[in-house]
Amino acid sequence: MPRKTLWAIVLLFTLAGCSAAPGTWGWYVIDPTTPAGYNNIRFLLNGFGATILLSVIAAALSMTIGLLVALPGMSSNRWIRLPSRVYIEFIRAIPLLPMLFWVFYGLPVVLKSIGINVSIDAFWGAIITLAISDSAFTAEIYRSGIQSISKGQTEAAKTVGLTYGQTMRYVILPQAIRRILPPLANQFIYIVKMSAFASVIGMQELTRRANELVVTEYRPLEIYTLLILEYLVLVLVISFFVRWLERKMEADESR
Amino acid sequence: MSEHSPAIKISALNKWYDRFHALKDIDLTVSHGERIVICGPSGSGKSTLIRCVNSLEAHDSGTITVDGIEMKDAASIYDIRAEVGMVFQQFNLFPHLTILQNLTLGPMKARGLSRAEAEARAMGYLERVRIPDQAQKKPRELSGGQQQRVAIARSLCMEPKIMLFDEPTSALDPEMISEVLDVIVDLAEEGMTMLVVTHEMGFARRAADRMIFMDEGQIIETAPPEEFFGAPKSERCQKFLSQILQH
Numbered sequence: 001m002p003r004k005t006l007w008a009i010v011l012l013f014t015l016a017g018c019s020a021a022p023g024t025w026g027w028y029v030i031d032p033t034t035p036a037g038y039n040n041i042r043f044l045l046n047g048f049g050a051t052i053l054l055s056v057i058a059a060a061l062s063m064t065i066g067l068l069v070a071l072p073g074m075s076s077n078r079w080i081r082l083p084s085r086v087y088i089e090f091i092r093a094i095p096l097l098p099m100l101f102w103v104f105y106g107l108p109v110v111l112k113s114i115g116i117n118v119s120i121d122a123f124w125g126a127i128i129t130l131a132i133s134d135s136a137f138t139a140e141i142y143r144s145g146i147q148s149i150s151k152g153q154t155e156a157a158k159t160v161g162l163t164y165g166q167t168m169r170y171v172i173l174p175q176a177i178r179r180i181l182p183p184l185a186n187q188f189i190y191i192v193k194m195s196a197f198a199s200v201i202g203m204q205e206l207t208r209r210a211n212e213l214v215v216t217e218y219r220p221l222e223i224y225t226l227l228i229l230e231y232l233v234l235v236l237v238i239s240f241f242v243r244w245l246e247r248k249m250e251a252d253e254s255r
Numbered sequence: 256m257s258e259h260s261p262a263i264k265i266s267a268l269n270k271w272y273d274r275f276h277a278l279k280d281i282d283l284t285v286s287h288g289e290r291i292v293i294c295g296p297s298g299s300g301k302s303t304l305i306r307c308v309n310s311l312e313a314h315d316s317g318t319i320t321v322d323g324i325e326m327k328d329a330a331s332i333y334d335i336r337a338e339v340g341m342v343f344q345q346f347n348l349f350p351h352l353t354i355l356q357n358l359t360l361g362p363m364k365a366r367g368l369s370r371a372e373a374e375a376r377a378m379g380y381l382e383r384v385r386i387p388d389q390a391q392k393k394p395r396e397l398s399g400g401q402q403q404r405v406a407i408a409r410s411l412c413m414e415p416k417i418m419l420f421d422e423p424t425s426a427l428d429p430e431m432i433s434e435v436l437d438v439i440v441d442l443a444e445e446g447m448t449m450l451v452v453t454h455e456m457g458f459a460r461r462a463a464d465r466m467i468f469m470d471e472g473q474i475i476e477t478a479p480p481e482e483f484f485g486a487p488k489s490e491r492c493q494k495f496l497s498q499i500l501q502h
């Protein structure tokens with residue numbers, strides 16, 4: 001899939017570039033051989049750091065929250081199961097942008113009213129939103145992975161005296177991880193793309209920088225084209241990693 | 256715990272699956288060293304009964320006391336499981352671990368044995384089930400009969416006082432049944448208390464002290480093997496025996 005996508009995109013841009021009338025494109029704006037273009041492109045590429053950092057922290061948090069939500073969601077006791085179900089359904093229903101506004105502008109007010117005086121900056125506001133929003137999906141990934149392991153495994157673990165925690169750690173998760181890791185890594189692509197929303201609350205990541213440059217340079221076509229290519233590179237790198245992981249997991253399984 | 260209390264004492268046990276009454280007023284006392292074989296038609300509640308003994312299924316009413324420990328809360332269930340080993344029809348070995356790791360996991364994590372102690376113990380039991388040479392393999396590399404013998408050894412590594420077997424040979428090819436039954440007979444001869452659900456009547460005659468026939472969630476008949484096979488009292492039991500002994 002990634003390779004085909006890559007060729008499709010290259011073809012698209014080549015066609016767009018060739019078919020447009022002369023003067024449509026003005027690549028000088030990010031031409032690294034001129035001092036102004038060099039500064040501009042540096043400004044844009046510097047957004048990678050923030051986008052990657054944002055995505056990695058949000059993904060790590062999401063994976064943690066997701067597991068904490070998924071485990072009680074598989075209890076045989078419906079009252080333990082209920083909060084987990086409600087969390088997943090509720091979070092999945094909220095669009096990302098409104099949640100981002102609520103966390104960034106609303107949450108500090110709520111926290112202040114109960115005596116916690118913290119300001120949430122754009123960076124952490126974006127991370128919290130992405131992590132929570134994504135955790136509903138990672139929770140479901142954990143759940144289906146863990147439930148794919150037969151009940152007999154848990155029962156056998158019980159009969160050799162293991163506690164719930166030990167059963168998860170030594171018996172269930174090592175087997176379920178093969179089903180969990182590839183979709184989890186795939187979910188990381190979603191986070192990277194959604195991190196673009198952080199731009200609207202002022203986080204200087206890839207998209208925000210592109211927007212700022214467009215305002216001063218009036219060259220949206222070139223700058224947004226580069227922006228898309230930046231995301232494309234990120235996502236392609238991750239998808240190659242996911243495919244490598246999937247192949248490795250399959251190889252392990254048949255070993 | 257106490258030498259005076261029976262190995263297992265079950266009284267007035269009832270179990271429902273939603274509205275289905277799976278076990279009806281079961282009373283059963285098993286003394287130390289007693290070997291019991293449970294048989295009965297499919298769906299009669301045999302698995303449910305022995306799975307209640309180590310609380311893999313929760314019961315709805317009645318009491319279960321194992322070696323003097325009454326089953327009531329999570330702590331007592333944990334203590335009871337320490338006394339009771341179980342062997343499943345589908346083996347349920349841990350596929351991601353080697354045979355040796357399958358055997359050492361419980362002793363190391365639940366009993367706190369060192370790796371060396373656990374491995375020494377594991378090798379001892381692998382000798383007993385006659386497959387010490389397979390220790391480093393993964394379960395999938397073994398035959399069904401070998402896997403089931405590993406499962407028995409895995410249980411024995413926890414040094415239980417009571418063993419439960421739920422149709423231990425039903426998933427095996429016919430030529431592998433006897434190698435597994437021989438191991439269970441050895442255990443019986445060493446005085447292990449055991450509850451075995453099986454339709455292997457040859458094994459029952461060889462190893463059982465007492466036969467139990469279940470139907471529709473009830474214990475219909477209980478008798479020593481000679482009497483059970485020679486002169487079954489109830490009509491349902493006669494019919495069941497004539498059906499399975501035909502094969």
Ligand SMILES: Nc1ncnc2c1ncn2[C@@H]1O[C@H](COP(=O)(O)OP(=O)(O)OP(=O)(O)O)[C@@H](O)[C@H]1O
Nearest residue numbers: 272273275277295296297298299300301302303304
């Ligand atoms: N988890 C469950 N949920 C609902 N019903 C169940 C469940 N487990 C067992 N039952 C029902 O309880 C009854 C007794 O089941 P059990 O497995 O104890 O029978 P069994 O005597 O072991 O039969 P078999 O010889 O087929 O193993 C059956 O009618 C079965 O359908």
Ligand SMILES: [Mg+2]
Nearest residue numbers: 301302303421
């Ligand atoms: Mg059964």
